[in-house]
Amino acid sequence: MNDSAQLLLAHGSRDPDWRRPFEWIAADLRAAHPERSIVLCYLEMWHPRLPEAVRTAHAQGARSFRITPLFWSRGRHLRDDVPRIVQDLLCELPGCAIVIDPPVGESGIVRAAVLHLLA
Template identity: 25%
Template sequence: MSAPVLLVIAHGSRDPRHGATVHALTARVRSLRPGLRVETGFLDFNAPSVPRVLERLAAQDAGDTVDVVALPLLLTRAFHAKSDIPTVLHEARTRLPRLRIRQAEVLGPSPLLNAALERRLREAGVRPGDRASTGLVLASAGSTDPEAIAVIAEIARELRHTGWCAVRPAFASATSPAGFPRTEDAVRALRAEGVRRVAVAPYVVAPGRLPDRIAAGAAGADVLADVLGPAQELASLLLHRYDEARAPAARAAAPVGHVAGFARTGTLSA
């Protein structure tokens, strides 16, 4: 029996960098698992759309059921994961009975995402020994969903225990929830507390309007890391979520705190 197709579902953007980054990430996934069929679909703006990819999959190999694992390229379980994507997949199941579609979990939270953040910060010039004198702004796109907000707050708390002198979560969206400042406000708050060096880590997958807003808000910081993009850790995480969706029982059997060789701290384990 052939492995299910991995369909990576991205939001999409008018910014051409967004689609290029998503495709670079899925190309890396293919390189990590040769032979796995990996497709990319977008909810908006970019082509191909998710329905178009599913129609193409249903049209091939007439007579056979086509297994698909639909993986949301989302860092938290917010509106798109809870409403948009399930609606699109439900409509596809109704129209295309040859497809057997399973929706995988969103990417976060995961030690692999923390490791990808650390990679981008190192690439931006933050060395491990710099943490004690550096404040970190964890800048996400933003959400009004309580579950998504709680996840970002928890990641910030976890990062505080990895040596940073201070960590502040921030949202790029104009409708930030109470208690979550904009990126520029978080940078100013750290300065007001006496933090001399401030780094901003975008907790976003690909460039676009909100990541640009994060970059603008980081103008007063000393370091701005890149978006997660096609990081090795992110590609590995996509495959891990794919494998979870293929074999749900494997999730219960996996050691707590370990994902694909990464310990809870987000560093490579033996």
């Protein structure tokens, strides 16, 4: 494994069909960038959850983590829960760097794609 990992973070749902679009995104990104370590993980209700994904990648040698939330906006989970989880992981795994991207829904590219789809 690389010394870095990109964690695609989805919310989670009890419905396994809900995961399908996120799995497609992760698979397409891995195919486009085979040199990168890309892990799909979840905040709740499915595995691997974010802490589990970071710990597994860390055990495989990753020390730099980029969390990309596959969320529309920065709600309570991204304002409160994810930063708390990251802080706990940084205390548990010293020497690691963890960056949290903005949610994909805040991207101009995503907004343009949605507007194109809805036009």
